[in-house]
Amino acid sequence: MGQLRRNPINGQWVIVGGDSGSKSPEEFEGEKPVRDEKKNCPFCPGNESKTPLEILAYRSDGTGSWLTRVVPNLFPALQTEGELGKSGVGVYDRMNGVGAHEVVIEHSDHEKQLADLTDQDLEKVVWTYRDRIVDLARDKRFKYLLIFKNYGFSAGASLEHSHSQLIALPIVPKSVKEEIKGAEEYLEYRDRCVFCDMILQERREGLRLLDENKYFMSFCPFFSRFPFEVWIMPREHQADFGSIRKEESGSFAQLIRATLARMKKRLRDPSYNFMLHTVPLDGSGTDAYHWHLEIIPKLAQIAGFEWGTGFYINPTPPEDAVRWLKEVTV
Amino acid sequence: MGQLRRNPINGQWVIVGGDSGSKSPEEFEGEKPVRDEKKNCPFCPGNESKTPLEILAYRSDGTGSWLTRVVPNLFPALQTEGELGKSGVGVYDRMNGVGAHEVVIEHSDHEKQLADLTDQDLEKVVWTYRDRIVDLARDKRFKYLLIFKNYGFSAGASLEHSHSQLIALPIVPKSVKEEIKGAEEYLEYRDRCVFCDMILQERREGLRLLDENKYFMSFCPFFSRFPFEVWIMPREHQADFGSIRKEESGSFAQLIRATLARMKKRLRDPSYNFMLHTVPLDGSGTDAYHWHLEIIPKLAQIAGFEWGTGFYINPTPPEDAVRWLKEVTV
Numbered sequence: 001m002g003q004l005r006r007n008p009i010n011g012q013w014v015i016v017g018g019d020s021g022s023k024s025p026e027e028f029e030g031e032k033p034v035r036d037e038k039k040n041c042p043f044c045p046g047n048e049s050k051t052p053l054e055i056l057a058y059r060s061d062g063t064g065s066w067l068t069r070v071v072p073n074l075f076p077a078l079q080t081e082g083e084l085g086k087s088g089v090g091v092y093d094r095m096n097g098v099g100a101h102e103v104v105i106e107h108s109d110h111e112k113q114l115a116d117l118t119d120q121d122l123e124k125v126v127w128t129y130r131d132r133i134v135d136l137a138r139d140k141r142f143k144y145l146l147i148f149k150n151y152g153f154s155a156g157a158s159l160e161h162s163h164s165q166l167i168a169l170p171i172v173p174k175s176v177k178e179e180i181k182g183a184e185e186y187l188e189y190r191d192r193c194v195f196c197d198m199i200l201q202e203r204r205e206g207l208r209l210l211d212e213n214k215y216f217m218s219f220c221p222f223f224s225r226f227p228f229e230v231w232i233m234p235r236e237h238q239a240d241f242g243s244i245r246k247e248e249s250g251s252f253a254q255l256i257r258a259t260l261a262r263m264k265k266r267l268r269d270p271s272y273n274f275m276l277h278t279v280p281l282d283g284s285g286t287d288a289y290h291w292h293l294e295i296i297p298k299l300a301q302i303a304g305f306e307w308g309t310g311f312y313i314n315p316t317p318p319e320d321a322v323r324w325l326k327e328v329t330v
Numbered sequence: 331m332g333q334l335r336r337n338p339i340n341g342q343w344v345i346v347g348g349d350s351g352s353k354s355p356e357e358f359e360g361e362k363p364v365r366d367e368k369k370n371c372p373f374c375p376g377n378e379s380k381t382p383l384e385i386l387a388y389r390s391d392g393t394g395s396w397l398t399r400v401v402p403n404l405f406p407a408l409q410t411e412g413e414l415g416k417s418g419v420g421v422y423d424r425m426n427g428v429g430a431h432e433v434v435i436e437h438s439d440h441e442k443q444l445a446d447l448t449d450q451d452l453e454k455v456v457w458t459y460r461d462r463i464v465d466l467a468r469d470k471r472f473k474y475l476l477i478f479k480n481y482g483f484s485a486g487a488s489l490e491h492s493h494s495q496l497i498a499l500p501i502v503p504k505s506v507k508e509e510i511k512g513a514e515e516y517l518e519y520r521d522r523c524v525f526c527d528m529i530l531q532e533r534r535e536g537l538r539l540l541d542e543n544k545y546f547m548s549f550c551p552f553f554s555r556f557p558f559e560v561w562i563m564p565r566e567h568q569a570d571f572g573s574i575r576k577e578e579s580g581s582f583a584q585l586i587r588a589t590l591a592r593m594k595k596r597l598r599d600p601s602y603n604f605m606l607h608t609v610p611l612d613g614s615g616t617d618a619y620h621w622h623l624e625i626i627p628k629l630a631q632i633a634g635f636e637w638g639t640g641f642y643i644n645p646t647p648p649e650d651a652v653r654w655l656k657e658v659t660v
Contacts, residue, residue: 077643090531091524092552140349148634156633167635175640193450194421201420275638294637302632303486304478305407305497307624308605310505313407 003035042074043105043156043161050081056126056131067121068128069105070166075141076101077167084141084170098141100168104128105161106311113151115260125164130249132166137281142168142194144176144280147241152271154298162276172280179277180285187288193237196256198222208318210325212256215251218259218323220318226240226296227316228267228325233292243293254291261330263297271298357636372404373435373491381459387463388454389391390395398458399435405498406431406482414471414500428471430498434458435491443492445590452583453495459606460579462480462496463572467611474506474610477571482601484628494604497540509607510615517618523567524607525620528552538648540655541588548589550648550655556626557646558597558655571621585599586623591660593627601628606655 042050051071058068072080078099086095106114106125114122129147136145149164150156186194202209202219210218210230218232232255234248244252263270278291308313372380378379381401390396402410408429416425436444436455459477466475480486502510516524517611532539532549540548540560548562562585564578574582593600608621636642 089552090535091527092531146635146638148638150631150633154631165634167641173639173641175638178640197421201422205420215645222419226388273634273637275634277638294635301480301484303480304495304603304605305476307603307626308476308478308505308607309499309503310508311503 017178041110041159041161042159043069043103043159043163044110045108051103055123056128058128064286066108068124070128070132071103073101073103073165078169080217088152094264094328095170098170100136100139100142100166102132102166104132104147104164104166106164107162110237113260113264114149114164115257117257119254119257122257123250124322125153126244126249126256127246129164129166130242130244133278136166136168137242139168141170142281143308144169145171145278146173147276149272149274152298153268155271156275156299157271172284176277176280180279180289183290184285193288193290195233195292196237199233199235200253208322210322211255213251213254215248216255218255218276220322222318224314224316224318224321225301227314228263228270228297228321229314230263230295230325231292232256232259232295233290239279239286239291240283241276250295258330259295259325262325262328263295265328265330266325267297267299272296273298351515368440371440371489371491373399373433373489373493374440375438378464381433386458386465388458389402396438398437398454399437400458400462401433403431403433403495408499413561417451425500428500430466430469430472430496432496433463434462434477434494434496436494437492440491443590443594444479444494445587445594447587449580449587452587453580456574456583456586457576458605459494459496460572463608466496466498467572469498471500472611474499474502475608476503477606479602479604481603482599482628485601487601502614506607506610510609510619513618514615515618523618523620525563525622526567529563529565538652540592540652541585543581545578546585548585550652552648554644554648554651555642556647557581557629557644558593558600558627558651559627559644559648560593560625560655562586562589562625563620568621569609569619570613571606582623588660589655590623592655592658595658595660596655597627597629602626603628 013224038044041047046066048054052074054069054071056070057066059066065145078097078101080098080100082096084095084098086093088094088273100251104125107117114125118127133145133147136142146167146169147164148167183194186192198216203212203217207218208222210220212218212235215234215236216232218230220229221231231250235253238244263272272295274293274295276291276293278284279289299316348629362556368374371377375395383403384399384401387396389396391392408427408431410430411586412426412428414428416423418424434455437447437451444455447455463475463477464470476497476499477494478497513524513529516522529547533542533547538550538552540550542548542565545564545566547565548560550559550560562582564582569573593602602625604623604625606621606623609615609619630645
């Protein structure tokens with residue numbers, strides 16, 4: 001029998017497992033990668049003129065060729081210019097779509113996906129995220145910065161060359177607000193961080209723990225919404241991703257690479273999304289919140305039940321998912 | 331420039347429109363229908379033994395052959411037997427997956443989809459929903475009943491023969507709770523139903539109104555999360571779908587058919603989901619809430635931004651969507 005499981009952070013319930021038993025990696029269909037031609041790829045070295053003006057780049061010493069590169073999104077969801085212009089329209093409220101929408105080109109090599117990078121190269125990607133966060137945090141119109149990645153067609157990617165995105169928002173998104181509200185209630189009631197308590201329990205029980213190193217751990221959450229969902233969190237309490245130290249960034253990069261490499265090997269290179277959740281720019285929730293990266297492979301369709309309820313049917317319990325992911329060496 | 335729009339019911343923000351302009355129906359890709367063989371179809375007349383024991387059926391007078399038929403889901407997400415067994419696991423909470431999961435076979439003809447039915451046949455589907463809701467409401471373990479439909483592979487359907495589903499849940503789902511909370515706050519503040527206010531405004535402005543008849547109206551919400559999203563609502567305040575009267579059910583059926591026929595014609599037979607939102611079984615929110623059907627065609631992928639924020643990028647403003655949907659006669 002399946003279980004209903006509650007996410008203690010935002011109160012979200014998940015149905016884990018089901019009557020047909022635990023769904024194995026072999027039961028999920030393979031997927032076609034997004035294709036685009038290397039010679040026309042706007043993210044390849046030599047084609048820099050095909051993107052809007054460069055915001056930031058890390059270059060290798062001496063040669064001058066770039067390793068990671070940040071550019072504005074050519075088709076931004078939000079515009080950097082203008083004021084919010086908040087107004088009411090009868091029963092409705094609106095404001096202008098002011099924000100920022102950037103693309104982080106994770107590596108100059110068209111053939112290398114994030115899972116294929118060295119830990120050292122992936123550390124540069126992490127540090128690029130951090131630099132952009134610190135810079136954009138200065139714009140007072142922005143309330144929240146979200147880093148996310150879409151890999152593969154089913155996850156919403158439209159270009160093959162390895163990249164992630166950054167969106168600066170003029171409001172704090174609902175799902176982050178909900179997490180912070182839940183974390184603050186937990187802190188109020190127990191005087192402890194709910195994420196820190198989860199870390200303690202996961203390390204003690206070991207049932208859902210995937211990897212850990214000096215500063216970080218990865219695990220399949222008790223309340224996983226999706227098959228093979230993995231979260232990566234700093235082991236010590238840290239609310240703001242922007243305050244990550246250089247020595248920690250390598251530790252974080254190592255677990256991102258290990259997790260993505262496990263998924264690529266064991267789940268046959270699935271589409272996936274990842275999202276980095278951190279505190280809002282006004283620092284609200286700093287005592288209660290704990291930044292983390294959520295990685296969700298796209299193995300099943302989201303259907304009417306999920307849309308109608310806001311909770312999820314996950315056919316693969318995390319305790320099984322973690323065992324399958326551990327079968328491969330990375 | 332795109333807009334941020336707020337759903338006044340649950341507080342959800344949506345980005346509507348964008349820099350690349352309004353996305354037209356022609357810009358969305360066509361889709362392949364789910365295929366299955368008619369002779370092996372478990373939902374076809376003659377194959378009744380392939381489903382679990384029938385719960386309900388409407389038969390044509392005289393002949394004895396059925397028109398609509400309700401059976402338990404062969405692979406249920408929830409089990410009807412057992413107790414909830416609520417317990418804590420350290421920081422987490424859990425309970426058993428007790429509920430009901432039924433399939434409504436909407437028509438005996440394998441070749442006819444919901445959009446192809448006559449208004450009279452679709453009225454029988456609506457009345458079947460109503461009958462199951464009234465029956466399941468008697469089980470005191472259940473807190474919420476959700477009717478939903480997945481049509482097409484991208485919307486999560488696995489069988490082609492026209493069907494919808496009903497899930498009885500031991501908890502009130504998050505998305506419904508959020509809607510009720512918002513509606514109650516609106517009622518408290520303004521002493522009016524927020525849905526009724528929306529109806530007044532949509533009828534007055536006419537910008538997003540799709541169709542209306544004696545008892546119902548359909549429209550593309552101001553805060554549409556998805557391109558060509560359509561809601562159908564009773565024009566008079568009615569919180570509980572289970573209390574729909576016979577004369578109203580024909581009116582409701584007519585707008586479901588018209589909406590689905592418009593989508594089929596104008597959007598080239600897209601995959602879609604629909605979800606019927608009504609009050610919880612304990613009647614909470616009856617003054618504030620207003621039942622409605624949400625129909626969302628699956629034209630774009632949900633990506634990291636949506637998962638990371640809980641709000642949505644919708645490239646087609648509802649004011650445009652409604653114009654395109656009205657171009658076809660149905």
